[in-house]
Amino acid sequence: MPAVSKGDGMRGLAVFISDIRNCKSKEAEIKRINKELANIRSKFKGDKALDGYSKKKYVCKLLFIFLLGHDIDFGHMEAVNLLSSNKYTEKQIGYLFISVLVNSNSELIRLINNAIKNDLSSRNPTFMCLALHCIANVGSREMAEAFASEIPRILVAGDTMDSVKQSAALCLLRLYKTSPDLVLMGEWTSRVVHLLNDQHMGVVTAAISLITCLSQKNPDEFKTCVSLAVSRLSRIVSSASTDLQDYTYYFVPAPWLSCKLLRLLQCYPPPEDGAVKGRLVECLETILNKAQEPPKSKKVQHSNAKNAILFEAISLIIHYDSEPNLLVRACNQLGQFLQHRETNLRYLALESMCTLASSEFSHEAVKTHIETVINALKTERDVSVRQRAADLLYAMCDRSNAKQIVAEMLSYLETADYSIREEMVLKVAILAEKYAVDYSWYVDTILNLIRIAGDYVSEEVWYRVIQIVINRDDVQGYAAKTVFEALQAPACHENMVKVGGYILGEFGNLIAGDPRSSPLVQFNLLHSKFHLCSVPTRALLLSAYIKFINLFPETKATIQEVLRCDSQIRNSDVELQQRAVEYLKLSSIASTDVLATVLEEMPPFPERESSILAKLKKKKGPGAISVTELEDSKREGGELNGGSDRGPDTAAMSASNASTPSPSADLLGIRSAAPINAAPAGAGSLLVDVFSEAGPAAPSTAVNDDGFLRFVCKNNGVLFENQLLQIGIKSEYRQNLGRMYLFYGNKTSVQFASFTTNVSCPGELQSHILSLISEVIASLSS
Amino acid sequence: MMQFMLLFSRQGKLRLQKWYVPLSDKEKKKITRELVQTVLARKPKMCSFLEWRDLKVVYKRYASLYFCCAVENQDNELITLEIIHRYVELLDKYFGSVCELDIIFNFEKAYFILDEFLLGGEAQETSKKNVLKAIEQADLLQENVDFQTRLFAGVMVPGLASESSGLFQN
Numbered sequence: 001m002p003a004v005s006k007g008d009g010m011r012g013l014a015v016f017i018s019d020i021r022n023c024k025s026k027e028a029e030i031k032r033i034n035k036e037l038a039n040i041r042s043k044f045k046g047d048k049a050l051d052g053y054s055k056k057k058y059v060c061k062l063l064f065i066f067l068l069g070h071d072i073d074f075g076h077m078e079a080v081n082l083l084s085s086n087k088y089t090e091k092q093i094g095y096l097f098i099s100v101l102v103n104s105n106s107e108l109i110r111l112i113n114n115a116i117k118n119d120l121s122s123r124n125p126t127f128m129c130l131a132l133h134c135i136a137n138v139g140s141r142e143m144a145e146a147f148a149s150e151i152p153r154i155l156v157a158g159d160t161m162d163s164v165k166q167s168a169a170l171c172l173l174r175l176y177k178t179s180p181d182l183v184l185m186g187e188w189t190s191r192v193v194h195l196l197n198d199q200h201m202g203v204v205t206a207a208i209s210l211i212t213c214l215s216q217k218n219p220d221e222f223k224t225c226v227s228l229a230v231s232r233l234s235r236i237v238s239s240a241s242t243d244l245q246d247y248t249y250y251f252v253p254a255p256w257l258s259c260k261l262l263r264l265l266q267c268y269p270p271p272e273d274g275a276v277k278g279r280l281v282e283c284l285e286t287i288l289n290k291a292q293e294p295p296k297s298k299k300v301q302h303s304n305a306k307n308a309i310l311f312e313a314i315s316l317i318i319h320y321d322s323e324p325n326l327l328v329r330a331c332n333q334l335g336q337f338l339q340h341r342e343t344n345l346r347y348l349a350l351e352s353m354c355t356l357a358s359s360e361f362s363h364e365a366v367k368t369h370i371e372t373v374i375n376a377l378k379t380e381r382d383v384s385v386r387q388r389a390a391d392l393l394y395a396m397c398d399r400s401n402a403k404q405i406v407a408e409m410l411s412y413l414e415t416a417d418y419s420i421r422e423e424m425v426l427k428v429a430i431l432a433e434k435y436a437v438d439y440s441w442y443v444d445t446i447l448n449l450i451r452i453a454g455d456y457v458s459e460e461v462w463y464r465v466i467q468i469v470i471n472r473d474d475v476q477g478y479a480a481k482t483v484f485e486a487l488q489a490p491a492c493h494e495n496m497v498k499v500g501g502y503i504l505g506e507f508g509n510l511i512a513g514d515p516r517s518s519p520l521v522q523f524n525l526l527h528s529k530f531h532l533c534s535v536p537t538r539a540l541l542l543s544a545y546i547k548f549i550n551l552f553p554e555t556k557a558t559i560q561e562v563l564r565c566d567s568q569i570r571n572s573d574v575e576l577q578q579r580a581v582e583y584l585k586l587s588s589i590a591s592t593d594v595l596a597t598v599l600e601e602m603p604p605f606p607e608r609e610s611s612i613l614a615k616l617k618k619k620k621g622p623g624a625i626s627v628t629e630l631e632d633s634k635r636e637g638g639e640l641n642g643g644s645d646r647g648p649d650t651a652a653m654s655a656s657n658a659s660t661p662s663p664s665a666d667l668l669g670i671r672s673a674a675p676i677n678a679a680p681a682g683a684g685s686l687l688v689d690v691f692s693e694a695g696p697a698a699p700s701t702a703v704n705d706d707g708f709l710r711f712v713c714k715n716n717g718v719l720f721e722n723q724l725l726q727i728g729i730k731s732e733y734r735q736n737l738g739r740m741y742l743f744y745g746n747k748t749s750v751q752f753a754s755f756t757t758n759v760s761c762p763g764e765l766q767s768h769i770l771s772l773i774s775e776v777i778a779s780l781s782s
Numbered sequence: 783m784m785q786f787m788l789l790f791s792r793q794g795k796l797r798l799q800k801w802y803v804p805l806s807d808k809e810k811k812k813i814t815r816e817l818v819q820t821v822l823a824r825k826p827k828m829c830s831f832l833e834w835r836d837l838k839v840v841y842k843r844y845a846s847l848y849f850c851c852a853v854e855n856q857d858n859e860l861i862t863l864e865i866i867h868r869y870v871e872l873l874d875k876y877f878g879s880v881c882e883l884d885i886i887f888n889f890e891k892a893y894f895i896l897d898e899f900l901l902g903g904e905a906q907e908t909s910k911k912n913v914l915k916a917i918e919q920a921d922l923l924q925e926n927v928d929f930q931t932r933l934f935a936g937v938m939v940p941g942l943a944s945e946s947s948g949l950f951q952n
Binding site: 014017021060063064067069071088089092093096126129133136137139140163166167170171173174177178201202205206209246247249254255256257259260263301304305307308311312343344346347348381382384385387 | 783796799804807811827828829830831832833856858859860861863864865867868886887889890893894897901902904905906907908909910911912916919920923
């Protein structure tokens with residue numbers, strides 16, 4: 001159909017647009033545009049004042065050129081002039097221009113605000129709407145300053161027309177979002193809530209968006225909206241399709257309004273009032289029931305509108321998380337959608353179920369759909385749908401299905417889109433760690449990850465597997481064996497070499513007995529990959545080699561040969577060169593004892609939060625709230641390496657096994673080790689002088705050898721301990737200054753009375769050390 | 783709320799751009815380029831939603847035009863699809879069997895209609911009748927005042943039949 005313009009067609013504009021479309025090349029287009037710009041410029045500068053129509057036409061042309069993608073640096077003044085015209089279309093074009101080409105010139109802003117103010121006070125609803133639209137479109141700070149107090153007044157005034165109220169509500173919303181400090185709560189706030197009861201559905205539709213946003217920031221102020229929203233929703237849901245006339249959309253009553261009402265209710269917890277709550281539950285049940293009824297129309301618009309309400313209702317049910325019956329029904333409904341013909345519905349069902357999976361009421365119900373979801377992962381043609389399926393598997397994973405889900409995710413990873421691989425790797429790593437009962441399965445999974453998607457296995461993942469293998473005795477042998485086998489593949493990923501190098505370096509001795517993995521075989525295997533690796537990996541391998549020298553003296557000659565060669569000790573990379581030289585020297589001059597001490601097995605790593613989780617959260621970004629919640633629930637149960645205490649732990653550490661505090665913060669574990677209770681004041685009397693063995697006058701000269709050694713080598717630790725008392729020390733030294741804190745822990749259940757301490761510098765030390773001893777500070781009870 | 787709406791042809795030519803968040807011109811151009819490329823790369827049977835940056839994108843093709851909206855994560859995708867449909871219905875009623883050419887030659891009207899329907903990224907008036915009444919009222923206002931009727935003679939560009947096919951004919 002030929003383009004006919006209604007009302008007044010601007011012929012010149014149409015001709016110009018045709019010209020542009022007829023241009024055969026970009027250069028021709030630019031030429032034509034420049035010609036027009038010159039024309040318009042001369043007309044604007046001309047001595048003859050332009051009439052409104054021409055001005056409108058030229059401003060519109062400029063707008064068109066701008067929207068094509070070219071820069072416009074004039075015309076603002078003329079556009080602003082149009083605002084003061086009495087002709088509606090001229091005003092309209094003027095407003096459109098300044099909304100699209102926002103200018104920060106203060107003089108222009110002043111004029112614009114003036115024009116808007118005039119239109120707002122004109123009492124002409126069409127002009128008022130134009131002005132309000134402009135403010136909503138631009139929403140600048142200057143406009144907020146000028147109008148933030150006026151607009152609420154317009155909104156709630158009794159004589160404002162409905163169409164103006166609608167625009168005012170959304171205009172105020174825009175201002176509130178961009179300049180919340182300028183929109184002050186006032187008398188108007190309670191009247192705004194009552195707009196929910198307005199008889200004009202359009203006013204309600206517009207007002208509710210405003211109320212939703214305000215409620216999020218000031219929930220108490222607006223909480224009366226909940227009951228009003230429920231009754232409004234209830235009226236809509238139970239209405240016949242003819243009741244709402246033009247607000248019925250393809251046989252669905254007021255779908256937009258229904259969705260908005262359900263959204264508003266998600267800003268608040270379930271209503272406390274029993275009657276309101278009952279009505280709401282009834283509403284939700286009606287919506288769920290309607291989904292099962294045969295559709296009133298075959299058109300996709302009907303089903304989209306109906307399902308939009310359904311999905312929003314399910315969101316509300318999930319948000320409340322308190323009605324088990326509704327949650328299970330919601331889950332079943334979503335389960336049906338999982339296999340729907342329409343891709344959109346399958347996508348939304350997978351997405352919605354993800355949130356449902358984290359609710360304790362429906363978690364089990366969600367799990368029943370695991371086969372469908374796995375099938376979706378394998379067979380869906382749309383990658384976005386497959387990704388939702390992967391997300392859902394992650395969310396529904398728990399101890400009972402972890403192995404199955406991890407296996408499915410691994411096989412999906414083999415063919416997954418590159419853009420999602422890194423996230424998948426992180427998720428598989430998290431699941432494998434969290435639900436590992438048998439850690440050899442965990443090691444297998446991570447090694448598989450490296451094999452399948454090595455490029456996307458970030459450092460955090462392979463650091464973690466090493467940390468876990470180091471900390472768990474029971475899996476070290478298995479890890480060594482598996483990694484050895486994995487390295488035998490002709491082309492293995494560099495990350496595999498890193499992990500393999502480290503593990504064999506630490507635990508290669510556990511498999512050295514078997515002739516197929518004898519020390520030399522292990523070394524040759526690692527060294528065969530050496531030249532293929534990057535510098536950091538090679539550095540790691542060099543460290544593994546020196547560990548081999550310690551573990552397997554028979555390999556010393558071979559390895560030294562390697563270290564000695566020019567490509568190592570004269571390597572252009574400083575780190576490699578240094579390592580080669582130092583390791584070579586170390587292996588030559590150190591006695592076996594020293595070597596063994598230096599290259600002792602790595603101590604277990606302290607407990608800390610998995611950095612993998614942190615990385616996943618960072619990837620997901622601030623928007624994905626539901627994912628973070630899932631992570632929290634996943635984190636709680638993850639108790640890793642519980643109960644394995646080995647290595648040179650201080651006595652205090654092994655005593656404090658109950659919780660896992662970070663050692664450096666909790667001073668020497670005194671608080672957790674000593675079962676002190678705040679003894680009531682009356683129980684202060686000592687039955688015996690418990691320290692009588694020590695003798696009152698003479699300071700104890702018994703040298704605690706063990707404690708002395710510890711004191712010499714360590715800054716922090718337990719100096720002395722017996723059944724009654726634990727003495728701990730924390731010291732720091734800086735050049736010639738040192739500070740020591742001595743802590744006395746009461747291990748009995750009664751308070752010490754008359755407890756004094758005496759610190760002395762005997763003999764020679766007195767002249768060497770200038771000591772300042774302060775008094776015992778107040779005792780701490782735990 | 784809706785953050786922006788873009789209308790573009792299958793060749794990637796932008797026909798309408800409505801931004802509901804403040805962004806610099808450079809950012810707008812970058813977003814447009816990237817999103818247009820992403821959407822045009824989608825195959826016909828794929829679903830209408832995709833995750834893009836930290837937003838959700840809902841799109842639908844009507845004849846030669848893609849209607850593409852970016853909404854926030856908590857927004858309802860299906861109702862956004864119907865917002866698109868309602869907008870097309872409004873254009874259709876106003877122009878009478880609307881096609882891409884109408885939007886090209888009367889771009890300012892497309893913006894005016896959109897402003898009566900959506901404001902600040904939210905649905906303002908969902909009654910088709912009321913929106914059209916508002917637009918027509920404004921037109922009437924103009925015709926009353928301005929007695930010089932300038933009828934546009936309907937310039938057709940040959941060879942681009944797709945742009946003149948009605949949007950509802952797929």
